Amino acid sequence: MNNLEIKHNKLTAKEFIYLWESVWSDAPTKEQIELALTHSIYVVSVYDRGKVAAMARMIGDMGLCYYIKDVVVHPDYQKQGIGRGLINELLDFIKSNGISGTQIFVELCAMPDKIPFYEKFGFSANEAQRLRIMLPVE
Numbered sequence: 001m002n003n004l005e006i007k008h009n010k011l012t013a014k015e016f017i018y019l020w021e022s023v024w025s026d027a028p029t030k031e032q033i034e035l036a037l038t039h040s041i042y043v044v045s046v047y048d049r050g051k052v053a054a055m056a057r058m059i060g061d062m063g064l065c066y067y068i069k070d071v072v073v074h075p076d077y078q079k080q081g082i083g084r085g086l087i088n089e090l091l092d093f094i095k096s097n098g099i100s101g102t103q104i105f106v107e108l109c110a111m112p113d114k115i116p117f118y119e120k121f122g123f124s125a126n127e128a129q130r131l132r133i134m135l136p137v138e
């Protein structure tokens, strides 16, 4: 990530929406994102001359498990090693903050075409199925 600036826990909701909408449609609301970022355990963002180019964040309990979320490299910056840099930053945080001598469960959800990217770090699928619900909040 030469010439790029890396920040920790500084990503704004506006930057999150900008990156989200560069690769997917219909970002969550600003209020939801602000709450989510506040409660994320570690957020990494990458900047090129002040403009956000990539992000990734984790939720977790530091002792037993983490979940990696919202890994996005803006299309203009993909295939330059930034995604690898993001995941390595997250994994370094886990290794630096875990109890020495233990193992920590790190999960994420990936579409089939992204699985080879994560396999490079040692992630693999098991037989467990992902169960989910989009729960409405009244």
Ligand SMILES: CC(C)(COP(=O)(O)OP(=O)(O)OC[C@H]1O[C@@H](n2cnc3c(N)ncnc32)[C@H](O)[C@@H]1OP(=O)(O)O)[C@@H](O)C(=O)NCCC(=O)NCCS
Binding pocket: 023, 071, 072, 073, 074, 077, 078, 079, 080, 081, 082, 083, 084, 085, 109, 110, 111, 113, 114, 115, 116, 117, 120
């Ligand atoms: C997936 C994503 C994060 C990868 O980021 P990137 O910066 O382009 O990836 P890198 O340049 O760091 O690639 C690192 C390695 O993974 C490989 N790689 C990257 N994307 C890949 C893919 N979709 N399939 C297979 N390999 C991939 C690269 O070729 C490179 O391999 P190498 O180590 O042999 O050189 C990026 O494409 C992206 O943001 N996509 C849109 C959002 C998304 O789908 N995020 C993932 C949500 S699960």
